[in-house]
Amino acid sequence: MTGINVDAESRPFWDGIAEGELRLQRCRDCARAVFYPRVFCPHCFGGRLDWFTATGAGTVYSYTVAHRAPGEFAGQVPFVVALVDLDEGVRMLTRILGAGPGDVRIDARVRLDVARLGDAEDSPELPCFRVVEAA
Amino acid sequence: MSPRRRAAVVGVAESALGRTPEHTVLTQQATAAGAALAEAGLGRDDVDALFVAGGWSWSPAVVLSEYLGLRPAYLDGTNIGGSSFEAHVGHATAAIEAGLIDVALITYGSTQRSDRSRMAPRPATLTEQFERPFGLPQPVGAYALAATRYLHEYGARPEQLAEVAVSARRWAALNPKAFHREPLTVDDVLASPMICEPLHKLDCCLVTDGGGAIVVAAEDRWADVATRPVVVLGHAETTTHNSITNMPDLTVTGAARSGPAAMGMAGVGHDDLDVLEIYDSFTITVLLTLESLGFCKPGEAGDFVDGGRTAPGGALPMNTNGGGLSYTHPGMYGIFLLIEATRQLRHDYHSGDHGDHGDHDDHDTAPAGGQRQVSGAELALVHGTGGVLSSTSTVVLGRS
Structure with a gap:
């Protein structure tokens, strides 16, 4: 099972996921959204970052359908992994739920759906997405 | 300003390739190092700098120094993935120019195929936690x-994409050391099992064991060496991201930066190059790299490689050993690009001499329909890619 070593920097993010919310940071200097969590803005190197809750809406930038997968994920193929551009302007890697081969296209609109991918009780809750509007 | 003190590759060697359960990462690197030094006519005690990349120890450079009985005055364990070795050549060249070292040894070894060690699941840490749990x-x-x-x-x-694998296989047919040498068609690639759409099994590099070594020497030493030196004319490296999520543009690699920088340092243009050795971890890697290096416009690499342009007999020979797709790919392939470019620029493959002295398996005659030696090769571009299109390093080599 791929667990997650939550650390001091990522804890607010994972606390948000546990509450069904996607929490990102925003730089007070350049106003751009930041993901993954950092102590410095990767755009302007400003050091003042505030947490906010994203809408959970985004667009598929790219995707792949995995037909082979290692370890615990082998039994889940075929499954869709995508890069999603959130409306707030950051990109995340994620799983597209309820989708198989041929179901996802670039530019499809997707929405956050927090879910566990593993059957184990300690399988982490993850920010997954579902297609809400096909491309 | 006095002209810079030049550096050249003066010895190259592979260790055993394929599946090598009789080897460890240490024996592979030691045998390759011994062969590369022997080819150059140099001894262990000529080496004053060691460059090693690998994930097999807390400090591969320190461990290998002890194993080889080296006491280097200069150590470089730079690990930027499969492109590490092109970076090592660049760093060694800079150290030679600066007068810090005279003879650098660069090595790599892997037993990944024999190990078949599936890593036990471990928790995702640091930036991995936002990617690895999705499978x-x-x-x-x-x-x-x-x-x-x-x-x-x-x-x-x-x-x-498949055309890249077909071209590589045609070169592999001319290389007795290649892992796969049987003919391959576009249809074969497309009919191979889907791994991750749109990449099929035959769009992916091999998983083999293997090792290699390269000796780089300052020009003061060239008169002493037994080979024709292959001069390092230009070099550059960069990184654009670690995880694929953070790649700024999925269709442009760091080659767009390291390529022009290395070619500018060498003072060469695209049309000057006789042979390309381009890291082919996957077929897509080659198309993106050719575009990012500026050999064609964005989106045109498919047409560029069409019709066998990069295959044996084509106008721009590329991956002339069969590449990571058909020759060998022991985890980090970059050192083999440099080995092949060096042999091409020395014209080692003329008249059936494969350039590996002491390896009697090598004396197969090339099959009809092509020759491995790029006729009159004077300039080669070597381009490594590491991680997930994460790091690139480019070296321009020239026949002396």
């Missing part, structure tokens, strides 16, 4: 994401 197979899944985007943006077709 994307790595590295193939990341390259597949880039390929999907590339096909979408430019209307390129999977057949054009």
